[in-house]
Amino acid sequence: MSALPKHRLIASLLVHNGHVVQTRRFRPTNDVGSAFTAVDFFNAWAVDEIIVLEISPDERHLERFEALVEGLSRRCFVPLTVGGKIRDPDRVRAYTRAGADKIALNTAALEQPRLITEIADRFGRQCVVLSIDARRNPDMPSGYEAMGGRGRLPSGRDARAWAREGVALGAGEILLNEIEHDGDKRGYDLDLVRTISDAVDAPVIAFGGVGAWEHLVDGIRLGRAQAVAAGNIFHYTEHSTKKAKEFMARAGVPVRDSTFYKIAMPRRPRYAPF
Amino acid sequence: MKVAIIDYGAGNIESVRNALLAAGARATVARDPEAVLAADRLVLPGVGAAGPAAERLERSGLSEAMVDAVRRKGRPMLGICLGMELLAEQLLEFGRTPGLGWLAGEVVHLRDAGVRRARVPHVGWNTAEPIGEVRRFFEAPERMRTFYFCHSYTLVLRDEGAVAARTEYETPLVAAVLDGTVFATQFHPEKSQINGQRLLRAFLTWAP
Numbered sequence: 001m002s003a004l005p006k007h008r009l010i011a012s013l014l015v016h017n018g019h020v021v022q023t024r025r026f027r028p029t030n031d032v033g034s035a036f037t038a039v040d041f042f043n044a045w046a047v048d049e050i051i052v053l054e055i056s057p058d059e060r061h062l063e064r065f066e067a068l069v070e071g072l073s074r075r076c077f078v079p080l081t082v083g084g085k086i087r088d089p090d091r092v093r094a095y096t097r098a099g100a101d102k103i104a105l106n107t108a109a110l111e112q113p114r115l116i117t118e119i120a121d122r123f124g125r126q127c128v129v130l131s132i133d134a135r136r137n138p139d140m141p142s143g144y145e146a147m148g149g150r151g152r153l154p155s156g157r158d159a160r161a162w163a164r165e166g167v168a169l170g171a172g173e174i175l176l177n178e179i180e181h182d183g184d185k186r187g188y189d190l191d192l193v194r195t196i197s198d199a200v201d202a203p204v205i206a207f208g209g210v211g212a213w214e215h216l217v218d219g220i221r222l223g224r225a226q227a228v229a230a231g232n233i234f235h236y237t238e239h240s241t242k243k244a245k246e247f248m249a250r251a252g253v254p255v256r257d258s259t260f261y262k263i264a265m266p267r268r269p270r271y272a273p274f
Numbered sequence: 275m276k277v278a279i280i281d282y283g284a285g286n287i288e289s290v291r292n293a294l295l296a297a298g299a300r301a302t303v304a305r306d307p308e309a310v311l312a313a314d315r316l317v318l319p320g321v322g323a324a325g326p327a328a329e330r331l332e333r334s335g336l337s338e339a340m341v342d343a344v345r346r347k348g349r350p351m352l353g354i355c356l357g358m359e360l361l362a363e364q365l366l367e368f369g370r371t372p373g374l375g376w377l378a379g380e381v382v383h384l385r386d387a388g389v390r391r392a393r394v395p396h397v398g399w400n401t402a403e404p405i406g407e408v409r410r411f412f413e414a415p416e417r418m419r420t421f422y423f424c425h426s427y428t429l430v431l432r433d434e435g436a437v438a439a440r441t442e443y444e445t446p447l448v449a450a451v452l453d454g455t456v457f458a459t460q461f462h463p464e465k466s467q468i469n470g471q472r473l474l475r476a477f478l479t480w481a482p
Binding site: 226 | 396423
């Protein structure tokens with residue numbers, strides 16, 4: 001019996017103007033097609049959790065995004081975290097009603113930290129994932145600044161101090177990305193992951209920059225993260241999450257033994273596919 | 275067979291419903307006592323904060339209907355996460371919240387239950403080790419007993435006889451309880467992929 005839970009492999013989907021996209025340094029690069037197909041792959045194979053983030057510049061596509069979340073939740077039998085455009089508890093309610101198990105908060109929390117507490121009090125601390133987009137800034141005590149507005153707006157907050165404050169305010173997990181590493185295939189910013197992971201007692205999810213399976217192992221071994229997330233690398237590659245999981249297991253990382261068959265749905269889902 | 279998911283305003287009702295549908299159940303959402311009493315089987319889900327949840331269960335008459343359906347009429351019920359914790363006598367979350375009192379014990383923060391170094395909340399896939407004759411719910415081998423946990427509080431029972439499974443998170447924690455026609459889990463079967471589906475099917479065919 002293992003003393004700690006397995007390390008999680010998380011697949012992330014970024015939705016920009018209604019389309020699932022790949023990104024590089026937080027800018028969409030190309031469309032990768034249907035979110036449903038992607039989630040079917042993830043589910044059937046080895047992924048432990050799915051994070052979906054709405055990254056459009058405005059709120060015009062929110063209704064469509066909610067419908068997408070609803071569709072995803074019908075075929076997603078692993079935890080589903082949903083983020084993007086959360087400014088108040090009502091948006092959280094809308095996402096959880098659509099089938100989200102957890103929500104990811106970012107810009108609005110930087111502007112209004114009490115929002116973290118407000119949501120944690122109402123939905124439980126385990127429902128709140130604080131998403132931090134960090135960028136190197138030598139003027140900050142930790143060497144990193146937390147950025148808002150999809151990585152474009154400096155918040156003036158030190159990333160490490162913000163992670164600590166966020167957890168104290170009620171965040172149950174930290175999702176951590178570094179802007180220059182996003183889509184760069186160099187692996188995670190391990191200094192950042194380690195800095196934040198050592199600073200908080202909540203679980204940390206490393207995200208951004210995976211270009212090879214060993215980067216996932218590095219995130220856990222060297223970054224001391226509890227979970228590792230990737231987006232771009234899982235698209236296009238057949239059986240990608242299964243291969244990633246097998247690589248992690250062979251490297252000696254305790255992971256959930258995956259079962260590679262699909263759960264049959266009892267009826268056709270009602271959503272309109274994209 | 276009609277399965278009713280009790281909706282008291284907390285959490286991921288849709289996820290639970292989707293998982294039950296996939297497991298082959300006719301699952302509906304019950305928001306009033308009549309709907310609870312009309313069901314053959316009940317599911318008390320739970321993601322959320324204890325205080326508002328307990329209050330709403332009480333005020334809406336749902337808890338009374340649950341007592342009638344489960345304790346008097348003996349209909350099977352599955353509690354999930356907060357839905358298990360609410361069965362205790364009291365929950366020590368932001369002060370004291372009275373629970374349903376079906377289980378002799380209380381719900382305490384993980385830090386007060388021996389989890390000192392490990393991170394809180396306990397989030398991730400962990401193994402449930404069955405205790406006693408609960409094969410129906412926890413088939414061997416181990417890889418079929420990993421489930422998704424996500425909680426900051428844990429159930430501490432005075433009488434350990436109701437414990438159906440434990441998990442290890444620095445210290446042993448209650449992963450599931452079995453008491454009469456009630457089966458409840460700290461983890462989320464609705465989010466535990468095929469292992470969760472297997473457990474939901476075991477509940478749906480359970481005749482206690």
